[in-house]
Amino acid sequence: MWIKRRNLKNLKKRKNKTNKSHIYNPIENNYIKKTKSPTRKRDIEEVTVFAPENFSIINNPDELSKFFDEIKYYIKNHKDNKVTIYFDLSKIKDVTIDAIMYLLALIKNLQNIGLAKHTFRGNLPQNEIALEKFKESGFLDFVNSRVQKVNANANKITIRTGQSNDSKVLKEICDFVIEKANCTRKNTKFLYPLMAEMMYNTYEHAYDGKSYTIKNWYIYVECENNLIKTTFLDTGLGIPSTLRKRFKETLFGEQEGKLLESALNGEFRSKTKLAYRNNGLPTIKNYAIKKEILNLHLLSNKAYCFIDDDAKISAKEMKNKIMGTIFYWELDINGMRG
Amino acid sequence: MEKIIINIAKDFSETPGPRYQKDGEFSGEEFREKVLVPKYNEAVEKKVKLEINLDGGYGYPPSFLEEAFGGLVRKFGKEEVVKTLEFVSLEEPYLLETIQKYMEKAI
Missing domain, CATH: 3.30.565.10 (Histidine kinase-like ATPase, C-terminal domain)
Structure with a gap:
């Protein structure tokens, strides 16, 4: 009984600790969804970031600035614990190069925050025109990818x-x-x-x-x-x-x-x-x-x-x-x- | 009349760079110290004009020009520099006025 109580106490403690280190404003959280929560200390939290359909800062400045701001805000609040961030770009239909460049710059910058070295992963748009734009921009030269690069x-x-x-x-x-x-x-x-x-x-x-x-x-x-x-x-x-x-x-x-x-x-x-x-x-x-x-x-x-x-x-x-x-x-x- | 000529594109670089040497290659500071100052001293010593030909390159960043020629004025004084230097630019004649402004306002 004591052991059980002690374990329950420890679990509660761990949960509280986990919650404390994951504080961010949920009201602001429209594009990020937690896909894996850590249950043990060594587990790595995983979140998925869903990119808007109109992925263009110039043509869609308010939504894109909010999208990027949310990612930055989230990472800043998780600077001491490692997180895997998965960029789901699959729904992107319209894209301009400014947003692709900003995404690359943001990832490079966010790798620089805090002690935790976050992992960034992701997919590419399903829309063929948007996919081509990503490939032709040289985006794949900056990330590790199995997708074939274009000439x-x-x-x-x-x-x-x-x-x-x-x-x-x-x-x-x-x-x-x-x-x-x-x-x-x-x-x-x-x-x-x-x-x-x-x-x-x-x-x-x-x-x-x-x-x-x-x-x-x-x-x-x-x-x-x-x-x-x-x-x-x-x-x-x-x-x-x-x-x-x-x-x-x-x-x-x-x-x-x-x-x-x-x-x-x-x-x-x-x-x-x-x-x-x-x-x-x-x-x-x-x-x-x-x-x-x-x-x-x-x-x-x-x-x-x-x-x-x-x-x-x-x-x-x-x-x-x-x-x-x-x-x-x-x-x-x-x-x-x- | 004898004069000394510097063609920046041929004698230094076709692609002039930033203001200071620490900021990158082909800077205004590097041009001033390695090319301009030795030729300027030679011209002053020989009491001849120093002609700076600006044609042939890709273009001139303002900070390059200010550091090179404004920097020369800061080093040797406006009167002597203005008396010695002559500028030629058939491709970008407006640069002559720009450089003159940098030399006048060099502090």
Whole structure:
């Protein structure tokens, strides 16, 4: 009887301990389901993360930011006990490259949290178009997979990643644009510094050194329907957070969409003593206004800015925050030879 | 009139990099210290102009240009640098104004 009571007591103790270390807000939990609960100390908890059908941050920002935020929140609350996270991507129907890149960056970052080394597993979309998009993006180069990789596609530069300026990648992208648009190096001269500064900012400003995130940028380029489409992202502090950090007193309470719009308009240049700094975003905006780049989307933290064909900036606030910054723009290959 | 010429694409790199050497290859700092400063000193010594040709490369990140030429002004003073340097760019003529701005505002 004593032994039984003692065992019951121990079991209760174990259960309490387990519950305590698994605290996360269940109200926020829409995409994660626990598929295996640990009954013994050495058991590993397993959760399944269900990706939304429209797997695109640019086209579905509110749902995707919530989805990624939920994963981040869950892992942060399980940083001391190992969890197997299974990404169920099978229901994805529509996908854009920004979400694939963000998923890769997120996994890389989350492996960096806490002492527990979490295991990440998953499947691929059943939808053929979405599956092809995953394969052609180079996603499989970053994960261990038995799925057959596709051969290099001459119309795509698969996801590249790095830290600070990478001259080889920049050269590769410029040469790709020159070849596709049948133009000369002179026509891509604006593009090289644009991307170089994005890469450099990732290294120099995007991360604070305290965060668990890795100082990497990701870039992907493809040529489709006479358009060269580029997606660039980092998972650092994000532009609104960086601005708030730098200009603490003046920016308190400002909406992030408005902050990003102000940064695009160059309103922060005058606030720094170094006049040659903070030129990156106004320069990008000017290229969009001159229509050298088209369809510019810029997302950072909760801010989402879009510059339309009439060079009008629309700024809005997303429901949830994304880590870092995403740039997406297009080049019209017929307009590159001018 | 005799002058010393640097063609950045030929004498340094077609793919200029970040501001500082610690941040990656072909930085503005590396260009300034390894190529620009020795040629600048030679030009000052010989009392000739130093021509910087910007054509031929893939493009110039602003931080590269600021560190190279703004950095030269911070090192040797604006008056002497402006007097010695001449810039040529047929492919990107707007760069001349940009560099001038960096040199004027170098602190």
